Amino acid sequence: MSLENSTLVKLNNAGFKQNNKWLVEGVSLTVEKGKIVTLIGPNGSGKSTTAKIALGIYKNIEGSVEKYTNKVGYVPQKISIDWTLPLRVYDFMLLTEDIKDEAIDEALTLTGVMHLKNKNLGNLSGGEFQRVLIARAISKKPELLVLDEPVQGVDYTGEIALYELIKKISDTLNCGILLISHDLHTVMTATDHVVCLNGHVCCSGSPIDVAKNNEYKTLFGEQASQILTVYEHKHDHVHSDEGQIKKN
Amino acid sequence: MLDDFFVRALIAGLGVALVTGPLGCFVVWRRLSYFGDTLSHSALLGVTLAYSFEFNIALSVFIISSVIALILIQLQKKTNLPGDALLGLLAHSSLAVGLVVIGFLTFIRFDIMGLLFGDILAVTTKDIFIIWTGGAVILIVLKLIWKPLFASTVNYELAEAEGLNPDRAKAIFTILMAAVIAISIKMVGLLLITGMLIIPAAMARNISDSPQKMVLFSVIGGLLSVLLGLFSSLEFNTSSGPSIIMAALVLFILSLLNIKQSIKLKN
Numbered sequence: 001m002s003l004e005n006s007t008l009v010k011l012n013n014a015g016f017k018q019n020n021k022w023l024v025e026g027v028s029l030t031v032e033k034g035k036i037v038t039l040i041g042p043n044g045s046g047k048s049t050t051a052k053i054a055l056g057i058y059k060n061i062e063g064s065v066e067k068y069t070n071k072v073g074y075v076p077q078k079i080s081i082d083w084t085l086p087l088r089v090y091d092f093m094l095l096t097e098d099i100k101d102e103a104i105d106e107a108l109t110l111t112g113v114m115h116l117k118n119k120n121l122g123n124l125s126g127g128e129f130q131r132v133l134i135a136r137a138i139s140k141k142p143e144l145l146v147l148d149e150p151v152q153g154v155d156y157t158g159e160i161a162l163y164e165l166i167k168k169i170s171d172t173l174n175c176g177i178l179l180i181s182h183d184l185h186t187v188m189t190a191t192d193h194v195v196c197l198n199g200h201v202c203c204s205g206s207p208i209d210v211a212k213n214n215e216y217k218t219l220f221g222e223q224a225s226q227i228l229t230v231y232e233h234k235h236d237h238v239h240s241d242e243g244q245i246k247k248n
Numbered sequence: 249m250l251d252d253f254f255v256r257a258l259i260a261g262l263g264v265a266l267v268t269g270p271l272g273c274f275v276v277w278r279r280l281s282y283f284g285d286t287l288s289h290s291a292l293l294g295v296t297l298a299y300s301f302e303f304n305i306a307l308s309v310f311i312i313s314s315v316i317a318l319i320l321i322q323l324q325k326k327t328n329l330p331g332d333a334l335l336g337l338l339a340h341s342s343l344a345v346g347l348v349v350i351g352f353l354t355f356i357r358f359d360i361m362g363l364l365f366g367d368i369l370a371v372t373t374k375d376i377f378i379i380w381t382g383g384a385v386i387l388i389v390l391k392l393i394w395k396p397l398f399a400s401t402v403n404y405e406l407a408e409a410e411g412l413n414p415d416r417a418k419a420i421f422t423i424l425m426a427a428v429i430a431i432s433i434k435m436v437g438l439l440l441i442t443g444m445l446i447i448p449a450a451m452a453r454n455i456s457d458s459p460q461k462m463v464l465f466s467v468i469g470g471l472l473s474v475l476l477g478l479f480s481s482l483e484f485n486t487s488s489g490p491s492i493i494m495a496a497l498v499l500f501i502l503s504l505l506n507i508k509q510s511i512k513l514k515n
Contacts, residue, residue: 055409074409081402085277086456095399096410120457146409 006032007068008144008176014053014063023049025062026200029193031144031176036167038179038187041197042219047180048077050197051146054178069144073137077148077180083122089132090117097140107139108132110165112158126153134162138169145169145177159183163190184224254482256376257368257435261474261492263379264432264444267386269467271428272449273459274421275442277401282332283320284442286339288429290316291438292346295363299356300349306378306430313426316342321422366437366489368481375434382431386424393417398459435474437489447496448473454503469499 008031015025024046031037031054039047052058053065055074081087093104108114111131116124124132130153137145147166151159163186170177181187187194188207195204196216203213210216216224275284294312298305316338323334350358362370390397393416399407400414407414429441436444452465477492484491 052405052409055405056411057405057408070411072410074406076403076405076409079403079406082277082279084279084453085402086453086458086462087402088458091458091460092402095402096395096407096412140410 006034007066008033009054009068009178010066011050011054012064012066014050014061014065016049016053016058016061022199024053024197024199027053027063027195027197028201029195029204031178033143033176034170034174035193036170036177036179036191037193037195038181038191039195039197040181040184040187040220041202045197046199047197048148050195051148051178051180055146069142071140071143073140073142073145075133075137075145075147075150077152079133081121087121088118089113089121089124092121092132093136093139095136099139103139103141104135107135110138111135111162127155127158130154131158131162134165138173141173141175143173143175145175147177148180149182150179151181151183166190184220253369253371254478256371256373257478257488258475260371260376260379261368261435261478261488262471263376263383264435265448265470265474266467267383267428268432268444269448269452269470270387270390270463271424272445272470273452273463273466274397274401275425275445276449276453280425281442281446282335282339284425284429284445286320286335286342287313287316287425288433288438288441289339290342290346291429291433291441292363293342293349294346294430295433295438296346296349296353299358300353304378305433306375306382309433310426310430312342313429314423317422317426361487362437363433364437364439364489365487366435366440366492368435368478368488370434379431379435382427386427386431389420390424393420397421435488436492437487440489440493443493443496444470444473447493447500451496451500451503454500469496472499 010030011027014027016023027050029037039050041047049058053061055072056065056067089108090104093099093107104117105114108117111134113128113131113135116128116132121129121132130151134147134150137147150166151162154162163183166177166179167190169175179191188211191207193204194207194210196202196210196213196219198219202215202219203210275281290312291309294309295305297303297312298308320334320338323329324331327334350360359367359370396407396412396414396417399412400417404414428445432441432444448469449462449466451469452462456462456465473492473496476495476498478488480486480495481488481491
């Protein structure tokens with residue numbers, strides 16, 4: 001597959017300024033089909049802003065965004081829904097696209113919330129709602145999936161299962177994923193490319209490269225870079241610079 | 249049959265209710281009731297201009313309401329005043345200008361009460377034509393922008409991110425609001441149009457668990473309000489607008505009783 005065809009979204013030196021303050025600047029990254037790109041960084045480092053630039057929510061940006069797909073699924077970090085609307089989980093699943101009932105059921109089953117299909121959205125718990133958000137985003141079978149802290153509020157076992165699901169979706173649908181996560185374990189093990197942000201791009205590359213980077217160590221501490229070494233012991237492959245899997 | 253003024257009023261009123269039902273749901277969901285008030289207050293200016301230049305009333309009201317909506321959007325961008333203050337400013341100043349202009353038009357006899365509260369005696373066959381064709385166009389356009397408008401009502405960023413162009417849907421919806429006011433002014437009167445938009449929708453909210461049901465019940469509530477309101481208007485010789493709105497209020501109160509019952513059932 002040529003580079004042009006597999007690229008879903010490409011940020012060229014992109015940045016966004018609000019009230020004369022840069023939220024993030026100079027970000028270049030590419031999300032390709034079948035690849036997971038993860039944004040990490042401390043609070044206020046511009047992760048969500050970068051995702052919104054990639055999605056085209058922010059209009060007056062510096063640099064440029066090239067988007068090659070319109071089939072997008074988005075799980076925002078914060079979502080405020082007005083409860084003056086009578087809205088069931090089922091209605092919410094159909095929000096941006098008319099999808100078939102089987103696809104809805106499949107997605108809800110995958111995220112473990114099929115039993116909530118006819119419940120009112122306002123009556124869900126935080127974790128349940130988060131699962132519904134993920135189900136909605138994947139049920140469209142998108143080419144590009146943007147997940148901004150998708151498992152917040154989900155219980156521990158659910159968290160692991162959902163991350164496995166996300167990885168599986170990236171493989172089966174061959175869609176590109178832009179993931180924002182604080183869970184360094186997941187980031188370092190499941191992703192192809194890591195971008196470490198702190199108002200700008202601190203460092204980026206394969207998880208191994210980033211973990212070795214000194215700026216990463218100052219941001220996240222020495223322990224964070226050891227997560228990977230711990231994990232490497234139980235893994236049978238490494239990721240090359242291009243993100244391809246190499247058997248050990 | 250259309251010779252009878254009451255039959256004309258019924259046909260016109262039912263046409264209005266078919267359109268205000270779905271639009272009213274969006275007015276409730278998007279918290280636009282004061283926006284609706286502002287547009288309908290400015291409609292008086294539209295009516296006076298129509299009389300001054302012997303122009304079609306519905307068209308004139310539509311144009312003036314659209315202009316007021318545009319001015320509002322500009323003021324929101326250029327000033328730091330809160331939205332409700334701007335709405336009040338535009339509503340009352342356009343109402344005042346309209347009333348002053350009426351004062352100057354001494355050569356025309358105005359039925360102010362009819363304008364403010366609706367007048368079923370005044371509904372002509374031409375009005376019916378305007379209401380039903382205008383209403384059909386409004387409903388078709390609303391159907392076309394339903395997806396982006398509804399999605400952005402739930403969450404703007406989701407709609408924008410997933411490529412639905414919510415800004416365009418919002419702009420079109422504003423024009424639809426001006427249009428619905430233009431076609432319903434003769435039936436309900438300009439002071440009560442927002443009531444026709446909000447009360448059936450609010451009633452429907454009490455008894456619905458999905459957006460489609462709410463739209464359906466809102467339409468049914470509106471139709472019932474027009475029927476009940478017009479018959480009582482004929483019976484008790486009251487203005488059509490207040491009678492229709494009162495009927496809607498009665499339905500709203502009944503829907504509250506329904507809630508109490510369902511809560512009891514749950515317990």
